[in-house]
Amino acid sequence: MKKILFFAIALSIALVISSCEKQLNVKNLSAFNPSDTWNNETLADAYLTDLYASAAPGWSWNSASDNGLDNNGTSSDESIGIVPEQFVQTTNSVLKYWPYTTIRKINVLLSEIDGGTLADDVKSVIKGQAYFLRAYKYFTAVKYHGGVPIIKTPQKLTDDLMVSRNTTAECFDFIIEDLDNAISMLPSHYTGSDYGRIDKAIALAFKGRVLLYKASPQFNPSNPYGNAYWQDAYTATKAAKEQLEALGFGLVSNYDDIFKVEQNKEAVWPVVYTNPGKLNGRERGTRPLIESVDATGYDQPCWEFIESYPMLDGKQPGTSSKYSYDVQTYWMNRDPRFESTIIYNACLCPLAGVTDRRVYTDGQVGNSAVDGMISTTTAFCRTGFFCRKGLDLSLTKAQVGLNAVDWLEIRFAEVLMNYAEAANETNHPDEALAVLKQIRERAGIEPGDDGLFGIAATTKEDIRTAIILENRVEFAFEGSKRFWDLRRWRMLSVINGMHKNGLEPTIKSGLDPLAANIVYLPENFDYTVREPFSLGSQKTMVLPDTYYFFPISKDEIQKDTKLEQNVGWEGGSFNPTLE
Secondary structure (H helix, E strand, O other), X not given: OOOOOOXXXXXXXXXXXXXXXXXXXXXXXXXXXXXXXXXXXXXXXXXXXXXXXXXXXXXXXXXXXXXOOOOOOOOOOOEXXXXXXXXXXXXXXXXXXXXXXXXXXXXXXXXHHHHOOOXXXXXXXXXXXXXXXXXXXXXXXXXXXXXXXXXXXXXXXXXXXXXXXXXXXXXXXXXHXXXXXXXXXXXXXXXXXXXXXXXXXHHHHHHHHHHHHHHOOOOOOOOOOOOOHHHHHHHHHHHXXXXXXXOOOOOOOOHHHOOOOOOOOOEEEEEOOEOOOEOOXXXXXXXXXXXXXXXXXXXXXXXXHHOOOOEOOOOOOOOOOXXXXXXXXXXXXXXXXXXXXXXXXXXXXXXXXXXXXXXXXXOOOOOOOHHHOOOOOOOOOOOOEEEOOOOOOOOOHHHHHHOOXXXXXXXXXHXXXXXXXXXXXXXXXXXXXXXXXXXXXXXXXXXXXXXXXXXXXXXXXXXXXXXXXXXXXXXXXXXXXXXXXXXXXOOHHHOOOOEOOEEEEEEOOOOOOOOOOOOOOHHHEEEEEEOOOOOOOOOEOOOXXXXXXXXXXXXXXXXOOOOOOEEOOOOEOXXXXXX
């Protein structure tokens, strides 16, 4: 049975305690003393559950008009939507992260739990989860802003609340210390009713991610690939890979099953959703409107992303000698991950459980997803494509709000790719190439006569490029992973100035779009690359180099006069890098 990790459980537990007071030997909750939390395992677990609700990540998606970029694909080259000029400012809330309310709650637990009467083994696993959640919150803040104030104990009103920012190096050290504490305290892997709780496997995988960021060009702009931090990243990512494999983690055999078969061996850090109780909200806005209710337009792939998928032999479109490529037959002989991720015009897509259903994004065709067409006369951005990933296609239109597909914050494929990246930068190219081949073999790409799955890279630079391309396809529409990857690689130039397009299908001349009982196939349409409707007059993406580190909110600086602003933002003097 799934473990539901959100604050409502605390209320449920309170009711259970009230009705079972004698058995649990607790005082009446109307006279509840907060200090009792650390004397009662049920209350302590309820407190921890509340921390999960406020600290753990979850499903996110993109709408072309979202007021923020950190949890969606608009900010990158995946989906439609434009990042306008001066979108991030010190005076607005966009791309700000200041998690000190949650950090205070975590600090309360870590400061007080040892004073309670819980058994040592119970205390240990609760503290291990709290150390991890604190590390996660601090890492996310550093990813946004660079160094932030390190606060290890709950502040009182009598304390000096004016605090300075710690250096980025000090923050990374603190994060790793918390993760090492978590690793030493947590069980190897939670299953059963505890599935989804933070365990050693999650902490090991996350430590690898943290050290990969520390070594990255984002934090080391003058020495992006020669700094000593890459060795630490290699050691951590290799250890995570090997220890997770020993615990039974690995790639699922079918890419399509990653978000369809829950509790699979690729799910390293799952965030659990369940119906009823905790729903993820993804389905309503991501589906075509014909099988949704009141909302659509999330995670709509742009044409530039569609073109990024390799051909079936692993070669990029236009470079394969085996499979020719043409816009008019763009869907043919592509990397099988394309079919698993993209809903395109006239493709088979069993929406509402109708197995032989085809979705049309040409608005002329009867029984079509008319909201899918590209138009300059509608207020919606439409690209001619929708996203499949994370959808529960069995849900009917009336059930569209009941999606409870688990979010995978870390899956084993990321553990492998992080390891490959660090291996390549520390002169272990064979290890990096072995991972790339493993990922592509699972995807269903043909091995070729040379067994290289279309990978032609031999130099460190070429392997680095191959890893970047593979990440883009493998993790498409998994939150905003692509956006954060481009930042840590210092590759915002890839999307700065980008002009996004869609693909407009038009039924071929001579065919009757309203003919009854006729199934039209993708090849029955002509396709035109063209610009969809764009919000406002902005047509190109604007992501300057200052976006490698976002500013601290001006409101926070006005409240704490010791806080320095980042260099490049309104006279800021704080260096957020490791240099």
